[in-house]
């Protein structure tokens with residue numbers, strides 16, 4: 001499914017159909033929604049009742065998905081491209097890290113792109129590239145204005161798979177995709193206001209083919225992604241931590257890498273201080289389950305929690321169970337988490 005507009009889905013076909021049909025405008029079988037199967041952009045679906053001359057059909061089946069990116073909600077993502085501008089707006093390393101963490105949380109490849117390279121002198125660009133290389137990200141500096149770096153980016157995005165471009169608004173994501181494929185003609189907004197934030201002109205998620213089998217999704221910008229996950233797995237979202245663990249194992253398997261005895265992760269990296277602070281935030285969140293459940297809902301406006309799964313929010317008519325029973329469920333889950341929670345304090349000594 002390549003695009004969702006109100007209650008209609010555009011489905012791109014695996015093979016060209018009669019009447020040279022490549023895309024079908026589809027509705028969804030009600031029983032899909034009733035069985036709790038929510039279709040996201042990026043999902044592979046089965047279509048029935050096809051009216052070829054009209055180009056219409058009905059989605060009747062959803063294939064299992066490998067990954068679901070929460071924001072924007074895109075299924076089966078294989079590459080997350082995080083874009084931040086070198087200027088207008090200037091990079092915010094904390095915000096950039098939050099984007100990188102949510103990208104890492106998908107478990108898929110992450111590519112960091114600095115946009116608007118035309119606005120900074122070469123030396124300043126090199127300084128940013130060096131800084132994030134030390135974090136573990138060999139980044140790309142590009143400019144849609146001058147065209148520099150676009151060929152390299154096009155090459156990366158032309159690999160088979162599904163890439164999602166995300167990042168703050170106004171950094172030039174839509175401009176970049178337009179630069180890669182001018183016929184897209186995506187809407188671009190002037191950066192406005194004293195905060196130099198772009199307006200959110202990209203309103204819905206849509207997939208485009210950049211090369212055969214290489215799909216790319218532009219996404220609406222948002223400015224402050226929530227921290228993903230729980231304290232236990234959090235360290236693995238940092239290349240700096242993964243690097244340490246490749247060389248040696250920590251003494252305790254549930255090590256939080258906060259200077260525990262026998263920890264294999266050093267504290268000698270730029271983002272270590274933020275890491276410590278964020279682990280603290282996550283532990284606090286985990287210790288207060290009611291706040292946690294609310295935080296989750298606020299954190300993911302595109303999605304809601306259902307059992308232990310995340311689902312995109314739907315129009316009122318699709319919603320079930322009711323908001324009230326959702327709240328009760330979230331509350332019950334919170335209680336369970338509290339009752340069965342693993343202690344997050346330092347591990348007991350094993351020796």
Ligand SMILES: Nc1nc2c(ncn2[C@@H]2O[C@H](COP(=O)(O)OP(=O)(O)O)[C@@H](O)[C@H]2O)c(=O)[nH]1
Nearest residue numbers: 116143144145170171172173174175188189190
């Ligand atoms: N100087 C410069 N401005 C750019 C570049 N790319 C985009 N812009 C401007 O940045 C603003 C936001 O661009 P847009 O593509 O809508 O950003 P998005 O919100 O990330 O999709 C627009 O005014 C663009 O003209 C670039 O490479 N250089």
Ligand SMILES: [Mg+2]
Nearest residue numbers: 173174201202
């Ligand atoms: Mg945009």
Ligand SMILES: [Zn+2]
Nearest residue numbers: 250255257263
């Ligand atoms: Zn450790």
